[in-house]
Amino acid sequence: MGTSKAGLKGLATFNVTLLALAFGARESTGLIMPLLLVGDVVAVIYYHRHTQWKYLLKFLPWMVSGILIGVFIGKDLPEKQFKLGMVIVIFISLATLIWWDRRKSTSIPTHWAFAGPIGIVAGICTMIGNLAGAFTNIFFLAMRLPKNEFVGTAAWLYLITNTFKLPFHIFVWKTISVETLLIDLKLLPALALGLLSGIFILKKINERNYKRFILIVTAIGAVAILFK
Template identity: 60%
Template sequence: MEVSLTSWILASLAAFVIGMSKAGIKGIAVINVTFMALAFGAKESTGMVVPLLVLADVFAVIYYHRHTQWSYVFKVLPWMVVGLIIGVFTGKDLPEDVFKIGMATIIIITVFMMFWWDRKKVKTVPSHWTFSSFIGIIAGFTTMVGNLAGAFSNIYFLAMRLPKNHFIGTAAWLFLIVNIIKLPFHIFVWETISQESLVLNLKLLPGIFLGFFVGIRIIKLINEVFFRKMILALTALGAILIMTG
């Protein structure tokens, strides 16, 4: 696989951002997706990113596993798998513009709803199964098509009022499981993962490790209230970047 210097730089920056994201700086995943798409093309990069995500998920699970709230994983995981399978068979040929505009619109509307909900004096955590199923199916679809489920999982965990470390630890296990499930579909159905791309992934591993280390340092400095506001702001910014990218 011939890789230009520009592609190496973009891919290394993407690996660094993935590490930071998995360390707890949620909402910035759209940046690594954009960098990888610029480096290797939109479709090819979707599969190339998945092994990097799995490696970063392993770091996150090792570091945050004690904070995992499994009840929330079990509520949303089955619906994410449903959305993922839908994405396998329909997302491959979906017009990119339709996908980007639709997803970005849903994210922005939901962020505004979360902002309004945060300002309410009486806060009721949404417990009906339709909420987790709706979020889960969309997250599963978007993670298969564009590795962009982070925005929807952010909204779900924020709505559940999870504290910072519980948020990060629960998301770590959820995405490790989901990204492992995605691997065979990218290898055998979409054929976006190859031996050459896996070798490239290994060469990008230091970038993930460095990003994870930096992310942990940053997240320790952020309090709960600021963390919640930061996630909402980064999620909304990510949606805008998706729409305009």
């Protein structure tokens, strides 16, 4: 999770998969939230100078709308259907990322019809399974953001949206408790190590290999959850 927040964004799906396998689909979405926020703050501090606000502000309102939809979709969804939904989202994400990677067009989509649907789906997916990563990746890749601008803009996007989600996890879904916070405290040292490692590794990866890395780890996450 730390390396993911430090810039290796494709690992986000793998993180969610591991926690879902260990704690259950819905429960894991709340447990992960405080850790995500710590990672978001560190990422913003380190990469904020690279943030491209015009792209963030174009995407953010749509994603917030999707989060509100996701709150009601996921609140009473049975565990089996919840987990199935996570698996479907992962595979759709993988297919979409591969499709986008193979596109040869260099144009940048500017119409709201591109940002709108992707943003809403990203919002729903981040609420029901913390799985917005693939969809936000698609949007930022479509904007042709270089590696550091990609990471800096995504850092602010996730800090804002994860902060917005926090009250829903506490008061509506009730997936954050004293017990989950104690587990998070035990994981903080490993999170810190991951953040430091991710910052170092990101500097060593070129632009093309960075995109390939996103595709590979998304595929690993999709396969792993099927063994639950």
